[in-house]
Every structure is written in C-alpha cells, then in structure tokens.
Amino acid sequence: MRIVIAEDQVLLRDGLRRMFTDAGHEVLMAVGDADSLRAAIGEHEPDLAVVDVRMPPSFTDEGIRAAHWIKSNHPEVGVLVLSQHIESAGAVDLVSQSGFGYLLKDRVLDIDEFLDAAVRVEGGGSALDPKVVATLVSTELDEGVGSLTPREKEVLSLMAEGLTNAGIARRLFLTERTVESHVRSVFMKLGLSGGEDGHRRILAVLSYLGVGKSAY
Amino acid sequence: MRPSRLLPWVLLAIGLASVGLAFAFSTLAGDDGDGFSTIIVVSAGVLACLGVGVLLTVRLPRQPIGWILLANALVISSIYLAASYGQYAALSDPGILPVSDWAVLYSDASWPLFFVGVTAIAYLFPDGHLPSPRWRPIATVGALSFSCMILMTPFNRDSFSAPFEEISSPLPTLPEAIYTPLASVFLLGMAVTLIGAVFALRSRFRHSDGIERLQIKWLALAAISMPLTLVGCMVEGLISGDVGWVTFLGITVVQVVVPVAIGVAVLRYRLYEIDRLISLTLTYVVLTILLALGFAAIVLAAGVALGGGSTLATAAATLVVVVAFRPLRDRIQDKVDHRFNPDRYEGLHQVDQFLTELRLGQVEPEDTGKVLAGALQDPTLQLFFWLPDENCHADAGGHLVSELPESPAGRTPLRRGDLRLGTLFHDEVLFDRPGLLEDVILKAGMAIEIARLRVEVRRQLSEVQQSRARILAAADEERKRLERDLHDGAQQRLVAIGLELRHLQHGLGKEDVKISQVLNSVVEGLAQSIEELRELAHGVRPSALDQGLAAALRELAARAPIKTDVEAIPERFDDQIEAAVYFVASEALTNAVRHAGASRIEMVASRVNGDLILEVSDDGCGGAVSVAGSGLAGLADRVESLDGRLLITSDAGNGTRLVAELPCA
Numbered sequence: 001m002r003i004v005i006a007e008d009q010v011l012l013r014d015g016l017r018r019m020f021t022d023a024g025h026e027v028l029m030a031v032g033d034a035d036s037l038r039a040a041i042g043e044h045e046p047d048l049a050v051v052d053v054r055m056p057p058s059f060t061d062e063g064i065r066a067a068h069w070i071k072s073n074h075p076e077v078g079v080l081v082l083s084q085h086i087e088s089a090g091a092v093d094l095v096s097q098s099g100f101g102y103l104l105k106d107r108v109l110d111i112d113e114f115l116d117a118a119v120r121v122e123g124g125g126s127a128l129d130p131k132v133v134a135t136l137v138s139t140e141l142d143e144g145v146g147s148l149t150p151r152e153k154e155v156l157s158l159m160a161e162g163l164t165n166a167g168i169a170r171r172l173f174l175t176e177r178t179v180e181s182h183v184r185s186v187f188m189k190l191g192l193s194g195g196e197d198g199h200r201r202i203l204a205v206l207s208y209l210g211v212g213k214s215a216y
Numbered sequence: 217m218r219p220s221r222l223l224p225w226v227l228l229a230i231g232l233a234s235v236g237l238a239f240a241f242s243t244l245a246g247d248d249g250d251g252f253s254t255i256i257v258v259s260a261g262v263l264a265c266l267g268v269g270v271l272l273t274v275r276l277p278r279q280p281i282g283w284i285l286l287a288n289a290l291v292i293s294s295i296y297l298a299a300s301y302g303q304y305a306a307l308s309d310p311g312i313l314p315v316s317d318w319a320v321l322y323s324d325a326s327w328p329l330f331f332v333g334v335t336a337i338a339y340l341f342p343d344g345h346l347p348s349p350r351w352r353p354i355a356t357v358g359a360l361s362f363s364c365m366i367l368m369t370p371f372n373r374d375s376f377s378a379p380f381e382e383i384s385s386p387l388p389t390l391p392e393a394i395y396t397p398l399a400s401v402f403l404l405g406m407a408v409t410l411i412g413a414v415f416a417l418r419s420r421f422r423h424s425d426g427i428e429r430l431q432i433k434w435l436a437l438a439a440i441s442m443p444l445t446l447v448g449c450m451v452e453g454l455i456s457g458d459v460g461w462v463t464f465l466g467i468t469v470v471q472v473v474v475p476v477a478i479g480v481a482v483l484r485y486r487l488y489e490i491d492r493l494i495s496l497t498l499t500y501v502v503l504t505i506l507l508a509l510g511f512a513a514i515v516l517a518a519g520v521a522l523g524g525g526s527t528l529a530t531a532a533a534t535l536v537v538v539v540a541f542r543p544l545r546d547r548i549q550d551k552v553d554h555r556f557n558p559d560r561y562e563g564l565h566q567v568d569q570f571l572t573e574l575r576l577g578q579v580e581p582e583d584t585g586k587v588l589a590g591a592l593q594d595p596t597l598q599l600f601f602w603l604p605d606e607n608c609h610a611d612a613g614g615h616l617v618s619e620l621p622e623s624p625a626g627r628t629p630l631r632r633g634d635l636r637l638g639t640l641f642h643d644e645v646l647f648d649r650p651g652l653l654e655d656v657i658l659k660a661g662m663a664i665e666i667a668r669l670r671v672e673v674r675r676q677l678s679e680v681q682q683s684r685a686r687i688l689a690a691a692d693e694e695r696k697r698l699e700r701d702l703h704d705g706a707q708q709r710l711v712a713i714g715l716e717l718r719h720l721q722h723g724l725g726k727e728d729v730k731i732s733q734v735l736n737s738v739v740e741g742l743a744q745s746i747e748e749l750r751e752l753a754h755g756v757r758p759s760a761l762d763q764g765l766a767a768a769l770r771e772l773a774a775r776a777p778i779k780t781d782v783e784a785i786p787e788r789f790d791d792q793i794e795a796a797v798y799f800v801a802s803e804a805l806t807n808a809v810r811h812a813g814a815s816r817i818e819m820v821a822s823r824v825n826g827d828l829i830l831e832v833s834d835d836g837c838g839g840a841v842s843v844a845g846s847g848l849a850g851l852a853d854r855v856e857s858l859d860g861r862l863l864i865t866s867d868a869g870n871g872t873r874l875v876a877e878l879p880c881a
Contacts, residue, residue, distance in 0.1 A: 009708050015715030022722040054704065060762045084703040085750050085759050086771065105707075106746040109714040109739050135774045 001122050004044055005030040006037035006066065007052040007082070016050060019108065023115055032056070034066040041074055048122045052105075053083040064094070071097055078121040082108075086132055096206050098199045101127030101162070116167065126162035126202055133160040136209040144190045152189070155182040159205045224273040227286045231266045234293035235259050241300035245308045253464050258296050261471030265289035268479035280344045281337060281482050285475055288333030291326075298323035306383050317386045324376045325369040331410065332362055338413035342431040342481050347420040354412045361405025368399060431481035433490045437497065438477030441470045491557040492651035498556060499549045506544065507537050560652045563591035567659045574663055581667035582612040584660060591656050594643045596624040601638040601668040603675065609639065612667060614674045628653065632661050637668050684857040685792075692795050695757040702753035707746050714742045758798065765794045769801055769819055776805055778814060784821040789828055793878050796854050797821060797830045800862065800876045803847045804832035812836025812872055828880050833873040840866040
C-alpha cells in the first residue's frame, strides 16, 4: 500500500511510519496538520490516508473535516481516522461510506488486526472500532438483538466492525461456511436484506444499529 | 485706600466716639438707673446701625442704604451726645464747658431728623432706587418738607422741654403767626411722605418676585417686632403701671433687629432662610398664645372646681401644656408652613407620601433620589450611596461611581448616627435654605438608609454570584486542560512507546521467542493503561462536548446501559452552559440507572424563549430528593451560578422528571 500519515505528535508519527514500513508498506509522506495532509493527498494520490482527529490549530475535529474533504475530492483514497477516544456520532457515521475506517489510536498496538483493518479500508471496505460497536450492539437496546445467540451476536459485532466472512472466520477460528450460516441466521432474525458479503451488507448492519441516521 | 473706602471707617469712629462721649457726660452728670437703660437702648441701636452700615458701605459703596444707616446712626448718637453734654454742661456744672445752650437746642429741636433715615430706607429699600419714577413727586415733597422742618424747628424755641426749662435758646424765635401755618404745611408734607412710605413698600412687594420679594420679607419680619413690642409695652403698663424690662427689652430688640434685617436683605446673605424664620416666628408666637390660654383656662376651671389656689390645678395645667407642646407645635408648624413656607411644606409632604407608599410596597427605595429631587425642586440633584466595603460611592442601580460628578456643585454628606449613608449632589442654592434641605433629608433618612442597604446587599450578592460563576468556569477550564493532557499527552506517549516496542519486536530473530512473548504482555499492559486513562479523562470532561451539546448528549445516551432517547437542538451554546447541561443530564442518567431502576430514559434539550431547557424523565420508582452535598444539589449550584434553575418532580411511583432552565442570550 502507498500511505500518507497525518499525525501531529512526532513520536507517534514516526512510530506509525515505522510500523507500516516494517509491514512492507510504503509511507509516501508523514505530515503534522490537515492542510499539509490535503496537499500530500493531492500530490501523491495514495491508497490510504491515516488521519489523527485532533490536529493543529484548534485540536478539535480537523482530522474529521479533512476526512470529509478527502472523501469528496479523492473518493478512491481510503481514509482511516484515528482518535484518542470515541468521538461524536458524526465521525462514526462516516463509516457508512465505503473505504472508511474509524479506530481508537491504541488499536495500532495490535498490529495484525490494525493492518487487517487498514487493508480492508484501502480495498473499499470499512473498519469501525470494536468499542463503538459494543455500545451499538447492546441486548437491552433492542428486541431483535436480544433474540440472537451469543455466537450470532459476536458475528453481528464483527460484521459491524467491517470484517468480511473470511475475516470473521479467522477471528473466531471457524470455517467460512459456519460463518455464512450464522450471518444468514442473523439477517433473518433482524429482518435484514443486503447480500451475503461486501459493503452493502455492512451498510445494512450499521443502519440497523442506528449509525448514519444522524450524519451531518 | 481711596477716600470712599476710608469714609465708612471714619464715620464708624465718629459714631463710636459719640456714644462713648455721651456715656461719659451722662456719668459725669450723675445719672440714675433710668439713664443707664437709655444708654443700653441707644447704644444697641447705634451700634447695630453702625455695624450694618459699615458692612454695607464697604461691600457695596454705591448702595445708598448703607450710607443712610450710617447717617442714621450718627444722627441718633449725636442727639444723644448733645443731650448728655447739655445735661452736664448746662445743668450739673454750668459754665465750665462752652456752647451748652447750642447742645440743648440741638437735642431738643432735631426730632425731625429721627424720621429721615427710616423714611428714606422705606422708599429706597432694597435696591437703592425708588419703586418707580411715579414716586418722584412725593419723594420731592418729602425732601422739601423734611428739610424745611429741620431748618425751622430751631427757631420755635422760647423754652425747652424738661429738664432744660431754665435754659434759653441762643437763636431768635419766629412769631407764632408765621411759624404755626408754615409748620402745619411742612408737617402735613412729612405725614404724607411717611404714609406714602408704607404704600411704597407695599407696592414694591406686590410687584416683586424672587429675591426682591424675599428681601422685603426680611424687612417685614423685623417690622413684626415693632407691634409686638408695642403690645408688650401696653400689657406691661396695664399690669405694673410702669415702664419696665419688657418695654426696655422690646425697644432694644427693635433697634437691633431692623438694621440687621436690612443688612441681611441687601447683602443677600442666607436670604432664603426668611420663609423658615417667618414660619418659626409665627409658629412659636401662636404656640405661646395657645398654650398660655390653655394654661389659664385649666387653672381657672380647676380652681372653680377644686377651690381657689389649688397647686393641683397648676400641676395639671403644667402637665397638659408639657404634653401638648410637641404635637401642638407640629400641627401649628405644619399649618404655618403650608401658608408661609410652602416649599418646605410641599417637600416634606412629598417625602411623607413616598415613605407611606414605601411601607405599602408600592414604590422601590431606590427611587429616593428622584423623590428628593422633586421635594427639593432641584432637577439636577443626584444621590449617591456610600459603600464602605468598596470604599466608593454607587448609584441607585448599584453601579460603582468612581468619578463623582463636577456639577451640581453643592454636596451634602448624608449620615445616620455614625453610619455614612452617602452624598447628595445638589444645586448650591439649596445651601441658602438649610431649613428645607436638612429637614427633607432628615425626613427621608430611613428611605435613604434602606436604599443604601439594598444597593449594598445587591452588590454583594452579585459579587458572590460572579465569584461562584468564576470558580465554576475555572474548574471547567481546568477539567478541559486535564482531559487534553490525558488524551494528547500521556495516552499518546504510551501508544508511541507501544509502537516502539512493536518495532523492536519486529526486528527480533526467530530464536527470541521468549523476549517476543514478554514484549507482547508489556504492550497488552500498555493498552490496558491507555484504556484506563481514556475512561479517567472521560469522567473529567467528555471530549464530545467539543462537538456540541447534542453530540455530547447522544454520546452519553449511547454509553447508557438502558434505552435512552435523545432529542437535542444542534445549536451551540456557551461552554459553561453546555457543560452544565451535560453534567445535569449525566447525573440524571446515573440516578435513573442506579437508584430509580428505570428501563427507559428520555432526554430533550430545546430552546424556549431564549432559555435552554433540558428535560430528563425516566419511568423509574421516583422519590428522588436533592439533599445538600448530593450530586443533584451540586448540579443545582452549577445551574444557579448561570442564573438558571433546576426543578425536580419525583413522586414515588411516577418516575422522575428533572428540568434545567438556563438563560442564554
């Protein structure tokens, strides 16, 4: 992958760059603010942009605004937004677009899963932080979710995180066929339709869980 | 010193010398007690005229009134000197001193001179001019009659009055047939002039206004002493059958009071006091008469009932008089004021009415300044209250006034006991009317004190309120800083360290499995620490607040373990207001989950008439109360510091409904 990184903290920026390089990816540029990021995207047309939410000058939502900009100006570039904490629904809602990911920053410490998510986003898939998914998938919230078995709930959560059937199968140490049957069962119980795999399925799941309704 | 400047002092010296010499001759002539009282009376009159005359002529040399007074003093003192000189030189030790017969003649024939000064003043007072040109003919008649009479009287002396019957005049005597008709004509002229003087004054008063009217009032007040003295003399004459101390005192007072009143009027010194003096004089005259009559009536009635000469009757009458004194005086004063001192009456009346309305709660004590301006008829008047804590004045609105106004220039400090209430800024003219100013201030004292206290309390309250808001704002700012420090500082650093370790791990060879395992567990520990830090920071202040209240409330609802519906306007508000509303919502949510056993919560943030209103309701067991020190009480403090309020309805069994209202511009 050809990657551009936007992260204002030097230590972390270097760490990310090294991590991607160690994994055999090419880091084209690592910048410290949103304006430089926009310039770098225009210049390099990378496969993936890894963007910190809080950046200078105001340290509030520069990263999210830059992500919006990238998605509307360079839709083919995958955007992976990193945050120190769960931001407002607005950031999460971006995930309903293809080629977008939203993860807490410390997910990078689990390098395999993180790279997996990065690859998914680069390929037009999505990645939603498990912590966000956990608040979405809550038995008390919804009768439909309440009717799922624990295994089916796990599958639903991983679908929401953006994993493919193969990814889910790897994560749960199951065969893909078993995962497929769980997915079918979940879709039936929740009354969803949206295909067996791919982005439309993620959209259906996320919209069922309430993501995207309050997009701004 | 120019001659005109020197002249008054020369005349004063002559006058004083005359009195002194007259006193000396009178003593040499071996005078008795009667002579002594005469000296006092004459000296008092002469000294008063001299004093006021000098004062006027030095200050206003062009004004004739002062010169007339000086001349009058010299006339009186010279006549008196001539009389005592004649007494000694002609009667006691004849032959030692010369011209004793001329002195006797002067003292005996100069009586028309007595009237000259008084008449001239009556025509020329207070400005030194006749009331109008129409008075010129009568003034001419007066001048002619007086001059001719003064010139003629010395030639009518075949014999002198007692005790100079034996002395013969040094001048020839006019025949009776010539003297009598001429004298009648001149006397008539004098009489007309004198009567005219009364009318001149009356006409002047009628056409006067403002200051001139006050000046004439002063003269009139002094003139009251004349009929009073006359009545006193008559009463004394009736009772003792002789001339006694009442007459003596009365004449002395008249002699002094008239020139002093003239001086006050012409110099315009404390001119405005006149209304007060007149009303005081009248009040006490009427009061004395009424009390005396009452006393007499009671003594008489009780005497008839109990038998003559009863001390009990006297005691009872005294008691009644003592008890009746104050209320009676107040009532008479009020009536007299109404008629003769309308400004004071009206002013006090206005203040009185204000105090009544204040008691009934119909007006605010802060209006005291306006009422004083009305009562003292000074639209420029301003009232400032003294705040000892601030060491500064404040206006009725509670605003500190560090630079007090230059005008109006009059300022009167207001006190009540030892307490400094403030300062009244007013027109300087009011200083000439202390009766009005002081009485109105005294009457309004209570209102001023209440107003000052209210201003002080209001200021202190707002100070407390502001400091509470400041403390909260500082605490919020501190939370924000702490949250940033945790997220952007410690947390990120730990992530960076973790990445560093991962890099290290990446470079390890296949044989270093053990080290790799250790590194794995270290990084896991780091991830846990980061998660803990994140929760800690969230508790300090949710970052979602940066995205606005609506986002923060939704994030709050998403974290809640029970179904929570949020309806929030997207509008942004002041940081403090958003934080307050967020913490109220958070606390309400926690209570609903922890204590109320609710299964559903509804949060609505809306804007109603400029207020941000948060309503949190649950379907729990209710019965929530705000106890001091509890989370709810702390939130109420927070909301109130922003001028808002927190309402909790929580009947047992009906769920809890919490409403926070925050005004926002």
